[in-house]
Amino acid sequence: MIKRTDSRCKTALIERFGEMWDRNSKNIGDVPGSKERGQGVYILYDGSTPVYVGKGNIQARLRKENNKSKRLGNSWDHFSWFLIKDQDEDLIHDVEVLLLRILPPYLRYMTRQRGNFTGDPFQQEQLHETPFRIER
DSSP states (O other): OOOOOOEEOOSSSEEEEEEEEESSHHHHHHSOOGGGTOEEEEEEEETTEEEEEEEEEHHHHHHHHHTSOHHHHTTOSEEEEEEEGGGOHHHHHHHHHHHHHHSOTTTSTTOOOOOOOSSOGGGSOOSOSSOOOOOO
């Protein structure tokens, strides 16, 4: 059985979070809303498989996702949420993009975008311009 958590953190990035909460109105209502500075990122799961990554006012977004059409609305049954400290919109965006880039597209099939990091992409340092092959 998955245990519901709502933790306050002492990390530099995350202020509060909840992991693998069941999809129901009570749990969605327990997520911090706009009055409690509820900006951050959230992940929707089908079982243990992530199917969607989003950002913004977490409680409002979850309510919207919960009320979507039956075709998309039945695609998830659990969610995790993470409040970003200082409510920095650029940081929230970059955390969402990082999650999108880590997860392969076939896992997050409800999220169609890949995302771009904040700032000029040509000024970002890359160690390798092309992927290199690892020989074993």
